[in-house]
Amino acid sequence: MVSTTNEYLLKPAALPKTNTNRKNRVWNALKRDKYLYLLGLPGLLCLVIFKYFPMWGVLIAFQDYSPYMGFFKSEWVGFEHFQRFFNNPDFYQLLRNTLAINLLSLVFFFPIPIVLSLMLNEVRNEVFKRIVQSIVYLPHFLSWVIIAGLTFSLFATGEGLINQVLVSLGAKPVEWLTTPNYFWGFLTAQSVWKEAGWGTIIFLAAMANVDPHLYEAARMDGASRLQQMRNITLPAIQNVIVILLILKLGHIMDVGFEQVILLQNAAVSSVSDVFDTYIYRVGVKQGQFSYTTAVGLFKSAIGLLLVIGSNKLVKKAGGEGFY
Template identity: 80%
Template structure:
């Protein structure tokens, strides 16, 4: 009787809270081994991703390693004001945005196109062989890729220039011409990561019901029509989610890739936020200032993810969250 009375007198909000906690504990007990399996990854995420976020405090300080986080002088938004008024800001912004826009236009579709082509291969042995070949560059470090680039495109001893001279053409200053730098970065990214990017899309294509293709063939659809009507819509949500994540990294350019390829001749088009943070923050020990630059990058990425996700949902898509 008392239990019934307590249930009647319990506020609805408290009942919802109790029901929610009960469902969580039930799920934890039911799937305890799965949660234990994921616990190491969760601890690594907290330890190496969330715990270091305390470090963003120094963006609002004149940080001194001898005084620590709490005793360093607080300066508010002084570092942000200095950064936005710095003449280098617009150069860094231009280079970073331009490189990422080229990546969106040329690199982002490359794994999709390659996945569609591989999906049309019916010989499984040949298909697996091609997949293995296009996966391999992903496992090479940027140091090796930079070395291959210099070997192929160096002005004096580069293989490409030797071939051009042998065919009667003049040598080309591939690596010291600013107009070619962004193209080289995009080409390197496509060669290195396009094959590895097909993993997600091929997995999504593998979940397509084969009966859909059979019905399309019975209706007289050719391979191209089947791709357009069945395969592409099947991976559409995956493409949208990856595009949203890509927009979240619009202010990021691979540091190793740019740092290894840049030189004094192309510095005007090669200097991006990542190399600037390294040059000023590490080499000149301006930790607070470069932390402010990094925080600006993260804020822009977060804003773009939120906006693009809302636009996708308004357009009728599932979105990222």
């Protein structure tokens, strides 16, 4: 007993933990994967330079910004620009148009890549499948300028191909592009035609990870192709659908500026004026930088709240969520 006690007394005390080992592990990991980190360095630099560094610019939303005075010498006005924007008669029209266009996109555009992916996943002829994929991917690589030109060529009142066909059949031409009731539908149809095929890439990649043995077991149990799709494929890509839906909700206040501005005209301004076009018209053309920065900050804040809120709802419902 004495010898044991002496040995215990003579045993050196444990040294306090330091960060040395942790630093060594980090350094060894950097050395081991240096080429991977080097490969990701350009993307990281672009993220910092073009996404994080410009965040200093939100300061001017609370200032009466003057380019001559700079960020730190311009007069601070607090929430004056936000109050002006919320009291602006155009605010509710901008909010209505922006939400309506995005909700139409959410209802009609978002499900189409999922349905198209399920259909492509059922094609067993690989040659035919690749041909169809190439065809539906192609519009993604066309600019909105080209798509707007095609739209005018097809639907213009005087020289549009559709109206020429109608006139040749004895019908009256339809003012497709100058009728407010058609504008939101044209935007949604353009988005579907351009991006639906490209949106299938993520879903097809998720479907490729489904265990083939699940389909074999389902076929042995007599499940039809539709039952396999409903009970195996859809649950397998459920998390991907939820994540993309959360990201889509985060952009609910954003409408493609280029798409809208190219299709916009005076006759449809009541339904085509959205936050993005308003920022361009007031901020860029009229030079009201602080005011339109406040508008942009308002949009970003709403998007952030929607992402956080929808993510919490998904987790409460038992899903994994985005983070």
